[in-house]
Amino acid sequence: MTSFSAMHDSGLPNMSTRPPEMQAELQAGHSWGVRPVGVAQDGDLCWSAALWAPEVATADLVVDGARHPMTKGADGVHRASVSAKAGRPYGFDVGQGLRPDPAARAQMGDVHGPSRLSDPQYDWPESESHWAGRPFEEAVILELHIGLFTPQGTFRAAIDRLPELAAMGITAIEIMPVAQFSGVRGWGYDGVLPFAPHNAYGPPEDLKALVAQAHRLGLAVILDVVYNHFGPDGAYLHELAPAFFDPDRSTPWGAGINYSQPAVRAFFLENVAMWIGEFHLDGLRIDAAHQIKDHFSPTMLEEIAATARACAPDRGLWLILEDERNLAAPYRPEGPFDAQWNDDYHHALHCLLTGEDESYYAPFAHAPLDDLVTALGEGQVDQGQPRPADAPARGVSSGHLPPRAFVVSNQTHDQVGNRGHGERLISLVGDEAARVAHGLLLVLPFTPMLFMGEETGETAPFCFFADFPEPMAEATRKGRQKEFERFASFSGKVPDPISADTFRMSRPYQGPALRQKEWGNLTGEFLAYRHAQIVPLLKASGDRAIAEMAQITAIGPKALHARWALQGGVLELAVRFGPQSETPSSEFSLFPADLAIGDWQSDPCALRVRCVKEA
Structure with missing residues (x-):
């Protein structure tokens, strides 16, 4: 020692x-x-x-x-x-x-x-x-x-x-x-x-x-x-x-x-x-x-x-920080930490998919696609501007940081467990949108993080649970219930946080074996592509700033096209989370894909990905 x-x-x-x-x-x-x-x-x-x-x-x-x-x-x-x-x-x-x-x-x-x-x-x-x-x-x-x-x-x-x-x-x-x-x-x-x-x-x-x-x-x-x-x-x-x-x-x-x-x-x-x-x-x-x-x-x-x-x-x-201040100085190459949890990405995507607008989602619910465009191009969304206009400013510019400085996620213990009923994203938006969001996460140039069970399409909730003695136990029950009663979208009673049943219902990997296998295969396919095609470009890019490499464009109310000019090649993707009746902007041209989820021509939710290596 x-x-x-x-x-x-x-x-x-x-x-x-x-x-x-x-x-x-x-x-x-x-x-x-x-x-x-x-x-x-x-x-x-x-x-x-x-x-x-x-x-x-x-x-x-x-x-x-x-x-x-x-x-x-x-x-x-x-x-x-x-x-x-x-x-x-x-x-x-x-x-x-x-x-x-x-x-x-x-x-x-x-x-x-x-x-x-x-x-x-x-x-x-x-x-x-x-x-x-x-x-x-x-x-x-x-x-x-x-x-x-x-x-x-x-x-x-x-x-x-x-x-x-x-x-x-x-x-x-x-x-x-x-x-x-x-x-x-x-x-x-x-x-x-x-x-x-x-x-x-x-x-x-x-x-x-x-x-x-x-x-x-x-x-x-x-x-x-x-x-x-x-x-x-x-x-x-x-x-x-x-x-x-x-x-x-x-x-x-x-x-x-x-x-x-x-x-x-x-x-x-x-x-x-x-x-x-x-x-x-x-x-x-x-x-x-x-x-x-x-x-x-x-x-x-x-x-x-x-x-x-x-x-x-x-x-x-x-070394990773969870820091709600949205700072940039602590992170490499200048600072001693490698990355931070970038909740801004999660909030923008979550609001785009669910339409939720209460509590800390409120600033991201006004224009979630625009916020997602910012997150993909610059890392943080809150960069010192007040959001909304009368709110205290939060954050600093982050586009000068390399992509690895941002740990991005669709689900975490916080974002799932701090819901009244502990619902996972897949239970809120359905399999189709969740699969596209999942695939998107795994091919981004940022550092992807999954929450246990997400890799196999888990639908079981993850609730808040504890094992305090009385009277602390009863105070925890009442406090948890009161916390969610202020949300207009919440109804019913929260699961008893002290009950062993709440703990057991939060256990993942208990769903149908076929479903777990299918989602696991999807995860494996996308991660194999990531390691073979994307990671070498990220290594070659070193400390290059994300903003210098990114070109992110909204091509519909719930669709975007992203292009990162990494060292040695280009990572390109198009993603849509809306009905097929939405017409992409004229600047967007459909490209041949290495990976795809859904049919871009016919499905409401779709993802296309490719890497083009330099000769």
Whole structure:
């Protein structure tokens, strides 16, 4: 495991612009032995424990019921050493009873019980030493939830599904958050123990086995991480270290985190180091990056990226942001991140197909085809202009970025699961339009991402679900129902988010085998074409700006023609999501297609694609 101090020596950003006291603390060398919180193994039976709790006078380390007084340093860290066997229960007591370790690697049970002394060593297969990652231009991402991806809902069971994904042309899986959360079922965004893989999915070594097998098959593994808040049940950091949180700031999901504290920054950077260095992950997707707010240079986000890359200097990493601000500076070639989730593309396409116009869809419902034209030609739709005219401006120009900087999708856990009934796009628009939208996504020059089941035409909903205790459970039920009652288009009751039935009904891959096969064949056909024809052009194009290559033209009320002059060839497509009575503009000439869905002359929805290589 690479320590924080070692990573700093290996090339973390210069910290000279920070206040001197912060710089001194960070450069003092937080390692796995002396980090602000957590327990590290010093030998077969020796463990060093540290708990950052500056407001607490005394603290005990409790192992197997035996108390070991801790010594508090001037830095607010309580420390102790103990001899014990791996696997034994432990926790901290600051006068209010036993509490789990906020940096526990594993729990004995739920988030309220003791943590488990965990040996991080793992016997990686020899093949792992040859894995160098994959170029980001090759990325075709499948977002998945471990608890639903298989009937067993475990890391081990997921291993058996990987070969079919690789054979289909998927090149990466993006796993929704696995940090341990309250109860058994949940999306993962209410995690409270960031270092502990959720024990319902299996022990940490099972996640490492999943990563190793993915790499054998040529699949990269990205993990969705939540560094902007903690969940509402089991987050004992509020009690152990109130200074961990910013009293003047909150997020929509919980208390804001105080990134001005060196120990807080080190906590999350150690977490980054663990996932990349110890678990060999190929990348991170940073959830709600706009809520990771600080005023230092380098910023917390910059340090996250630098830490990750320092942990894997010889392995290609994919670092992706979810950031509603529509910024451009963080992304390569200038910035440290590879890409962002481009929800603008999703919203424009969704409004064009469904006609929905409520909530955040409203700005995209006025002229969705025009917005889709902008998204295909420049990446973001919101680029600093107020939309609508009286709304605050959002975003900056993005056309100078390369296509790979935009992760585009037709469905995600957010866009499906945050509907009242969790309907997938295919249930809203039907198979014909969904097939064309699906094919379109897979041949765009951007980075495509699918949501589990989408690759096989899944129609089962994906609902919001949780497993909170009462009275939090009832409050969640009422809050969820009230949230959707303000929408004129919504009727009925939302599925009970606490019920196990809601969880089960959200499981994909249970539909007719023939349907799954037909959609899987469609996905495989389009991805084979992508890898053979489009990816080489994207690699050759390097950092060329999307706006310099794109020529996107509306050719009807719900139809467009797109042409990207990539290095070494041209990618061209025509797509229509409207009735055949619509007449294309006179500038459009039908071209011979390499791939097609539907008949352009007769079908309401159709797609034509070709690549023309330069001689």
